[in-house]
Amino acid sequence: MKRTIRTAALTVCALIAAVGLPAGVAQADTTTPRTDLRVLVVSDGGPATAAVEAELAGEGTPYTEVDLNSASRPTIDAAFLSDTLDGRPRAKFQAVVLPNDNPFATGSAEMAALAAYEQTYAIPQVDAYTYARPEVGLQYYVYGGYAGSLDGVTAGVTDAGRAGPFGYLDGSVPFENNDASVSESYGYLAVPVVGADFTTYVDAPVPGSSGRASLVGEYKHDGRRELVVGFVYNQYQEQFRLLARGIVDWMTDGIHLGASHSYLAVHVDDVFAADDRWNSTYNCTPGDVDCTDPGATESTIRMTSADVDYAKSWEESHDFTLDLAYNGVGSEDYKEEHGGSDPLTTSLVADKNDFRWINHTYSHEFLGCEQNTTVVPWVCATNADGSTKWVSQAEISGEISTNVAWGQAQGLPIDTDELITGEHSGFFVTPQQPVDNPNLGPALTANGIQWAGSDNSRDPQQRQVGSALTVPRYPLNVYYNAGTEADEVDEYNYIYGSRAQGGSGICDDNPATTTCLASPLSTTTGYDDYIVPLESRQALGHVLSNDPRPHYVHQSNLTEDRLLYPVLNSVLAQYRALYADNAPVVNLRQKDIGAELQRRNAWKSALSAGTVTAYRIGDDVTVQAPPGTQVTATVPNGTTLGGTAYGSAYAGERSGWTASTGSALVLTLPSAAVAASGTAASAATVDTTSTAPRTTVPAGVTE
Template identity: 70%
Template sequence: MKRSIRTTALTVGAVVAAVGLPAGAARAADATPRIDLRVLVVSDGGPSTDAIAEELDTAGTPYTEIDLTQAGRPVIDAGFLADTVDGRPRARFQAVVLPNDNPFTAGSSEMAALAAYERTYAIPQVDAYTYARPEAGLQYPVFGGYSGSVDGVQASVTSAGRAGPFDYLDGTVPFEDNDPAVGESYAYLSTPVAGADFTSYVDAPIPGRSTRGSLVGEYRHDGRRELVVTFVYNQYQQQFRLLARGIVEWMTGGVHLGASRNYFAVHVDDVFAADDRWNSTLNCTPGDVDCADPDAEPDPIRMTPADVDHAIAWQNSRGLTLDLAYNAAGSVNQREDNNGVDALADKLIADRSEFRWINHTYSHPFLGCVQDTTVVPWKCATNADGSTRWVSRAEISDEVAINRVWGQAARLPLDDGELVTGEHSGMKVLPQQPEDNPNLALALDDNDITWLGSDNSRDPAQRQLGPATTVPRYPMNVFYNAGRAADQVDEYNWIYTSRAQGGSGICEDNPATSTCLPAPLNTATGYAEHIVPLEKRIALGHVLSNDPKPHFIHQSNLAEDRIAYPVLNGVLDGYDALFADNAPVVNLRMKDIGIELRRRAAWQAALKDGQVTAYRIGDAVTVQAPDGLAVTATAPTGTTLGGASFGSAYAGGTSGWTPSVGTPLDLTLPASATTPAAKATDPAPATDPAPDTRVPAGVTEQVPYPAGN
């Protein structure tokens, strides 16, 4: 049975005394250093150290950042790096991240202090982006290597990488080339210096040669271990997103606070209802409030039973469950208009257990202010005193309750606490409605709603609205009013081209829009050639960013041409080509996503306030956190908590949430979780600063689309 660290320490002392060993032996047993589970990030303002810091942030792994460009920053010396706690030597950081292998000036006492610290406590160092040179274990690129663009290069994880920190990858690491006119990646490819203890984990072909050069590798020397990264990146680029987990696992030995997984959930809105079709002549959607034309009739798009069969077969083939957000009035109206017949509803209800279901209100009304549609764009109607007219509490409550009762009668497997309102209405929407409908929170309370879907594009932060916590959802640029690819492209052209090209001019008015087009897409080929790859890239970026937020489409996208599937397949095919079986996509329902986001927010707040302390002594890890806080950690397979297995398996390790009860959480690591020793060879000059490794002039450090996409 596992004992706490304190009990184990006392037992060791008692055993020493009992067998009559000299006192020095007891002191040696107690002198095992304490390693605090915190990372030191030393930044020079470049994108690579920022990317690693962002990865730590997102995972919930604590770190201390020192910006070398800031005046008055702390000095890195022996006292800053280590001290003594309760008579035991303490290393204050479990890993060090530097912008390159030596960012300091010649003869720097700070670099000397770091080198001594790393040797003394077996602390690994990550060189976030460094020049290939002997001091980093590599030949200069001029000796048979390469320096230059690696846009579009297909790098590979080596056998050592797959057996080590990158075991969650299938092998290929493609470098992005999103725009041929923009330089996106720069690298130094080189081979190890003769005699160097250097193991490459990720490499790529050296142009014009039959050899391969390292992009990520481990250099062991002078009792130290360095992860040498020789390509520049930022936090949004796919190549970094693929390798980020492995970088963190390498530097922490797979033992750290925080956790990271790859998530993908897809909500399908408006199920049972019909979505009105885009009109390419009017450049709007008849039936919408901003498309008033007396001669234009709505042209509805609605799924068929065959579409349901296709969705089920697709789910089974992909191992992913869709969440259907339903409007019961769509079926009620269908039966009223067709002598009681609704083949779609019959099919969906018969196959209800194949999907997850979410209440989307009964008839999908706008639940914010009362809309004045006599003007375009619409505005909020006002009362005689000039105050905003709001949809009432009773109207909102009825929409929620009636839809729920209908779903319960149909025995849909609902979670009664989940709700997505039509158009996310009731919540603030700019510019017309800058505040929430005050009646919404009251109606949510009437119906015991605890999780409320919101639009991530306008309300990205999780927040509380009455009894409900929001779950931000990513809108996919596959339009609700399109069931055919040609209609999707026509509307896409209208939105994202200039007025001179027959478009809306939105991009001219908002030049930061990331999806602007230089010219209209071909309606026959534009969807497959342009829209699908772009939407796949954006969604896959979310999946690779430890981001559990769901994406949403509409039932119209599963009908007619079934235009959602090429995008969804693109995401999943792209993922499957990159990741090993031990890192499957995690597919959560809305409530569980909300819980995950809420736990993360509480955890981040506790870290920020310094309420969490964690450290490792030998094979034992102790975490002290406030009572009631859910603690998140990652550890090697075989780790135990209170004698039971800790966490659940993912990407070669285990991770999970554990509630704190105010007393220390004690994890016991498996015997295999030892820190690899570094070779004690003659050191490379630790005080010789690295050359400038910033990207050459004219090569961008940013991908050609903003972070918000």
């Protein structure tokens, strides 16, 4: 033994002498591979790989797509996948996503190259949707499994899934069943092959039996790891949205650029003011510019002190804060008409610290073009030369500054750099006003506005207007002119009803975008039975999509039948039943939402420009970006940056934004994470000849 050690020592000395290094000087380690933080997605154009790409893009995780349908696509070979950089072996991708376990032809050299790459650098592979068969560690479904529709099935995260990539979920994974007449999901439930190294992460009950079988699991074989997903999906379906974060975490070992959270914010507009009520006889809203029948008498809806007490109590019991967008003139007008007293203002001011407040302009005036309401629909008024008459900069500034002064006089805790204009006016509104009021930007700048609410349904991308960046807001289909369920349902029936049913006929004229109601909803049960489930599902979809944009309703929805609460109760109850406590809803105010969108847009631009370099060597993750770039990453708990904990905790991991100085940011991973991620496997014989999803199957079994 001593002779062996001596021989080794002599060999090292000889090597040192050969390269001309002084004795005792250690060589730099160039044997540990470098793995670039980028995902390779091989797409067949199907919905499953598109969904994974959407998740990567949404999180801000860079990926390279190879489109199998493109004649000009690159060939996937060893040179495409890896090389040597600065004397160190480099894996160009930290994960591989395939449409199934082997989308290439029999005997494919590309699949062989991928398999060898995954072995050499311990690179995980996601099979976005594949057929249950022994090649992926599963029995054919006829042996104790199932193939068919999964609509309405409630799958479950196993103990291994909760301890692994899906630890942010509480356990249930419900599959959508939004329309009983349409098949919305299809998949395979299968049991692992005896002796296979297969770990089930998500399973579901097998119809007609008391057993459960795998729906998502990890298959280890031949020095490789595959995440086998046995159901097809698209990026919008709830079952995928629930699992998407975990799929990315699995493929990246929880170490990747980008981040994902669940956001929900709700803006309540027109607080202190009154909203006009829908008239079911004339199918319009008296007081609006398009309701001109003289018989349509005006009626208004306004909150009361009891509604303030209810809102405060609701917030406390649901651990959620509402954002109140206020118009000061509503209070002053009410006082003028009621002997100087306004109980609503008294209550809201007394409880002002229980809410967040946003300037909604003083009198909710339309701040775009001057409206000519002598015609329906209205048009922009014009000057003698035919040019558009615009609301002036002085008028816009007055609406902003007067409301700030009024709010400050009441002691409201407002941020003066936030604004929501009435009806999002001043910004373009088609078809009447296809451009922003040119006086809007200067008025925003003059008043120091940095964050201005816009309507996501017509202006979804954040953009600069004067000094402000827009914050697109999702409208909830709970109408501003409805205080009761009967009002809401009657208007809903009119808007979405066919002409044959006495509706507006919008759905008749626009069948590609609007579906007619099969029959009018009941005014007594239609809200709870139809509208609430639909609106809460849509809102929950935004929450599950890593989308921070706020939703907005109106003060009329907090009074009378209090229409907002059933929707929010449903969203929050569903979310909290699906997610673990380590992944709470993030409830941001407008300026913080705007800043989040701003950072994301800048990050995506930096990634697109190729100015970000990120890689991992051993227990170090290095990110290089231009000075001022906000860098974001998701890493395991215990990761440090400069000796202190990186980012903040969320969903069992840590993530955050860090401003780059131009120097390399080095994140140090905890030793447990390094060990868990595995090391490069030794070469092994790998079967790369089988195609997927078709192969030899038992008689009677079809895909």
